[in-house]
Amino acid sequence: MTKRLFNQCLCCLLFLSFNAASKEYLIILKDHLFYPSQIIIPANKKVKLLIENQDSTPEEFDSFDLNREKVLYPNRKSIIYIGPLSKGYYEFFGEFSPNTARGVVIVSDEGAQHANN
């Protein structure tokens, strides 16, 4: 009985995790700059960042705050999932051009309103 209940809970959790649609945010890297450089996302929600590198050189998306690191190849799209996050500022940067390629993910209630709209 307990085993069956456990299995059902596990199935529900798996179902929920696979069906939780993540809101998508597009970030473009051009001339070693991220556009937009500021993204507002809702608190406690997982979101999908679709990053398009329009430069002719690779870049590495890096964030100590988000624990994310990914090489962005020229003229290719890359996907990074972040969250659920608590309210606050989470910086990210391009490791190959850290002086120019910089941005911040702002997690706030305002992000939730954006997401609902």
Next chain:
Amino acid sequence: MLITSLVMSLNQLLPVAILLVLLQVVKKQSSLQIGSALLIGAVMSFLYMQSASWVSQWFEHQGLEYSQIGLCITIFIAVLVFTLKQKSAAFYIAVISTVTLYLSHYIIYLTSFWQNSDAGQSLFIGTLLGSGICLSFSVLLYFLMNAIKHRFGMYPLFTLLAFNSAAKLLVALDLASQIDLITNTSTVWDLRDLLSENSELGRVLRALVGYEATPDLMSVLIYSTSSVLFLLLCYGIPASITKERV
């Protein structure tokens, strides 16, 4: 560009240097073995880098993460096997996988900006400085760990190796959540104001024991479980073997 090259080379070379030193202190390998492992690793990094752009488009742009998760798990297992059995094959697998994982990023950086005539000199000097700092740090760590080994035995070394290897599983975990293979859990603590991962000490601790300023619950659980498992297996080694090694 000079500072970026220096920071990049430190970030990518330090984890390789640290692992190599720790494995050397566990059981000294010949110069030929070290040289060949590093050379094969460098070739593998180059091949991996060449195919990375293509691999990155697999599994809906997630191919690179899957391959890196595989490398991280391989490193953990190889280091554990080497610590327990001292097989040369495990040493080769651990070093080659680590070099492939970390050096490929640096090769991508070097090859991308090398063509830029203004950047060539900065890249060269930055890399040279970074390599020098890594070498100095490695020498100091080697003598420190050897002194600790002779004074306190193998267990402090095993503990550091356990944390260092568990850190590779943290990298795998971050990569898995990055591609939505697992869901991030709540952040356990936030030490960004106390010790940022971006700081000098933060970077060294990250390379040494996998320091994370904002770990989630799953990371803490995986890190502690894998470290304890590693240590339990090491403590299972008969005392006579550990004494022999000292």
